[in-house]
Amino acid sequence: MPADLTPVRIADDVIEFQVETSRQAQTLARELRSAEMAEDVVAGLDRVAIRFAPARATQVEAWLAGIRSISVEDKIDLPVVEIPVQYGGAFGPDLASICAAMDLSEDAFIALHAEAEHLVEMIGFTPGFSYISGLPDTFEIPRLGTPRPRVPAGSIGISAAFTGIYALAGPGGWPLIGRTQETLFDPDAAESFLLHPGQRVKFKAV
Amino acid sequence: MLRILKAGLQSTLQGAPRIGHRHLGIPYAGPADPLSMALANRLVGNTDEATCVEITFGGFEAELETDCSVAITGAVGHLSVSGAERAPHSTWHLRKGDKIKVDPPHVGARTYLAIRLGFKADELFGSRSTYLPAAFGGYEGRALQAGDVLASNGAAMVSETLQTPDKLRPTFTHAFALRTCLSSESELLAPESHAALFGETFTAGRQATRMGVSLEGHPLSVASDGTMKSAPVFPGTIQCPPSGTPIVLLSDAQTTGGYPRIASIARCDRHLLGQIRPGDQVTLLHRTHEAALIEFAEKQAMLDKWLLRDG
Numbered sequence: 001m002p003a004d005l006t007p008v009r010i011a012d013d014v015i016e017f018q019v020e021t022s023r024q025a026q027t028l029a030r031e032l033r034s035a036e037m038a039e040d041v042v043a044g045l046d047r048v049a050i051r052f053a054p055a056r057a058t059q060v061e062a063w064l065a066g067i068r069s070i071s072v073e074d075k076i077d078l079p080v081v082e083i084p085v086q087y088g089g090a091f092g093p094d095l096a097s098i099c100a101a102m103d104l105s106e107d108a109f110i111a112l113h114a115e116a117e118h119l120v121e122m123i124g125f126t127p128g129f130s131y132i133s134g135l136p137d138t139f140e141i142p143r144l145g146t147p148r149p150r151v152p153a154g155s156i157g158i159s160a161a162f163t164g165i166y167a168l169a170g171p172g173g174w175p176l177i178g179r180t181q182e183t184l185f186d187p188d189a190a191e192s193f194l195l196h197p198g199q200r201v202k203f204k205a206v
Numbered sequence: 207m208l209r210i211l212k213a214g215l216q217s218t219l220q221g222a223p224r225i226g227h228r229h230l231g232i233p234y235a236g237p238a239d240p241l242s243m244a245l246a247n248r249l250v251g252n253t254d255e256a257t258c259v260e261i262t263f264g265g266f267e268a269e270l271e272t273d274c275s276v277a278i279t280g281a282v283g284h285l286s287v288s289g290a291e292r293a294p295h296s297t298w299h300l301r302k303g304d305k306i307k308v309d310p311p312h313v314g315a316r317t318y319l320a321i322r323l324g325f326k327a328d329e330l331f332g333s334r335s336t337y338l339p340a341a342f343g344g345y346e347g348r349a350l351q352a353g354d355v356l357a358s359n360g361a362a363m364v365s366e367t368l369q370t371p372d373k374l375r376p377t378f379t380h381a382f383a384l385r386t387c388l389s390s391e392s393e394l395l396a397p398e399s400h401a402a403l404f405g406e407t408f409t410a411g412r413q414a415t416r417m418g419v420s421l422e423g424h425p426l427s428v429a430s431d432g433t434m435k436s437a438p439v440f441p442g443t444i445q446c447p448p449s450g451t452p453i454v455l456l457s458d459a460q461t462t463g464g465y466p467r468i469a470s471i472a473r474c475d476r477h478l479l480g481q482i483r484p485g486d487q488v489t490l491l492h493r494t495h496e497a498a499l500i501e502f503a504e505k506q507a508m509l510d511k512w513l514l515r516d517g
Contacts (some may be wrong), residue, residue, distance in 0.1 A: 008391040011470035012498035015438060029229060042228045042438035046461050047390075051436035054473060054502050124436060124462030127231045128338050131436065166339040167231075185332055187342070193230060 007064040015064050016049040022121040026197045028070045037063055045122055078199045084206040085156060094175035098141055110205050113135040118163060118201040128185050128193040130200055135161045141145025147173035154180045167193055207272040208356040214265035219325055219344035221257035224333035228461040234441060235335035235343060238416050238457050238480025239316050241376060242280035244513050246320035249277035249297045251364045253516035256324030257334050259318040264310035270425055273301050274361040275322045281314025281378055281481055296371035299363055314378035314481040322364050326357040362416040374512055384475045387498050391466035395402060399426035403490060410486045416458040419482050425450030430466050439463040442471040472498035474505050
């Protein structure tokens with residue numbers, strides 16, 4: 001846990017805290033969001049930004065200046081979600097080139113990916129897009145030079161050592177290794193998105 | 207009740223932004239120029255965020271299937287109704303069968319068409335605004351096409367004929383001066399790049415979308431080792447990727463990004479971002495965070511005397 005939290009102004013209507021881990025960021029963000037003082041509270045991997053209505057600036061500044069530490073980290077006890085994946089081929093058009101660059105066989109890569117237990121670190125970028133850790137830290141898979149204008153919902157990509165899942169169709173710059181047929185987004189459900197920060201994930205080759 | 211005859215380059219339904227869901231990765235969407243949309247709504251007696259058509263670079267034609275009051279603001283070239291020229295910023299009382307034509311503007315990028323009580327649109331996460339990249343909100347989550355028929359929330363005539371007061375009418379040129387504050391990674395700018403950011407005139411890049419506008423002509427150097435972790439961004443954030451060409455984010459801004467956030471357009475001037483055309487000149491005027499908020503409050507106070515606010 002950081003020694004102390006310091007609010008930093010990053011726009012006239014946005015204040016940000018820096019923390020050390022995504023888990024701290026998620027915990028702090030949830031706590032600040034529950035106070036209902038802000039327009040939006042957004043966690044990055046090691047930041048939490050608070051955008052506020054300008055009319056409340058003085059009030060919000062005083063509130064955030066009083067936040068010195070993160071309360072006890074939430075015990076996240078969400079069930080492990082198993083995600084069936086069709087790896088490679090048309091579903092994962094970049095799997096072959098990723099494996100070639102790493103001098104791994106596709107089977108070896110799939111085994112590595114499917115054996116690890118992964119963790120959703122953050123949701124961000126586009127609706128429901130999940131940043132998931134679990135691959136070896138030594139992985140440094142680069143993003144595509146030119147993003148694809150549209151990747152299908154359920155597409156699974158890799159960037160650095162993160163796995164990313166596109167909950168909705170949209171533009172995408174991560175090289176794709178596969179796709180899942182799971183429903184990741186259901187606008188009519190009480191919880192619209194299948195995955196949440198802090199959730200553990202297992203991938204299963206199908 | 208409004209049949210689209212020509213949709214132009216990109217016309218979408220936009221209303222209130224989708225505030226409060228960025229932690230789910232859900233961008234705000236909403237009008238690229240919220241002030242112009244609010245002014246259009248006022249002329250037909252609506253509150254500022256009733257759902258309007260946002261038209262990009264004109265080329266739009268539509269036919270009314272109901273008697274209705276209509277208003278048009280934002281970037282305007284030649285406007286006409288059934289062949290007769292009309293002025294922007296005033297309430298038009300139109301009849302069934304009238305054809306509205308919005309020609310391409312010469313300056314500015316986006317035009318707003320409001321009707322009494324607003325258009326019907328798909329609601330998701332508390333907003334009706336279209337978010338094109340994920341295809342939700344608005345009209346089936348997509349840009350309007352010829353043949354679409356937009357439904358209203360009970361469109362009707364208003365009794366008043368209003369005109370936007372002169373002093374509240376934004377005028378657009380090919381040069382934008384935008385008040386701008388420092389941000390989280392401003393200190394990563396080399397001193398001469400910091401000076402260039404606030405001293406040079408940038409040219410808006412060819413990709414001027416609802417997501418972002420690049421500021422070209424003066425590449426900046428940022429002391430970033432490329433290991434920055436994904437961090438929150440908002441409309442108004444100026445990111446600087448390794449190429450050195452800064453990108454200003456607009457209404458459809460993604461919720462997080464991995465490039466240094468070198469500055470942020472002040473809230474008081476963010477509405478202008480939606481009117482920048484490729485090739486326009488952009489200069490950034492440095493303001494402290496405190497000064498920028500005072501200037502926002504002054505602008506709001508002036509607008510509050512005219513606009514009808516929702517809540």
